[in-house]
Amino acid sequence: MRxxxxxxxxxxxxxxxxxxxxxxxxxxxKGHDAQVLVQGRDGQWQTEWTYGNDPYPPPG
Known part of the structure; x- marks a missing residue:
């Protein structure tokens, strides 16, 4: 993670x-835009979680 x-x-x-x-x-x-992105094996990035739009904590 970075x-x-x-x-x-x-x-x-x-x-x-x-x-x-x-x-x-x-x-x-704290008022910042916040997303969690995951890079797939194909090199493409996909959004896994966005502050304000997904449940917290995430399921699983």
Whole structure:
């Protein structure tokens, strides 16, 4: 995961996703635009979570 130009390593994708959503949620509550993007194996980016439009915490 990358946040504020710093890379973070996680043992699982699920742990990385939770940390990313938590960081985006915190940022969104402070008035910033916040999204979690995931890069697929094909190199394309897809939005996984957007502050204000998705449930918090995410299911799973």
């Amino acid at each position: 946040h504020n130009d710093k890379d973070y390593a996680y043992d699982t994708q699920k742990a990385a996703m939770k940390a990313a959503v938590d960081a985006a949620h915190s940022s969104g509550k």
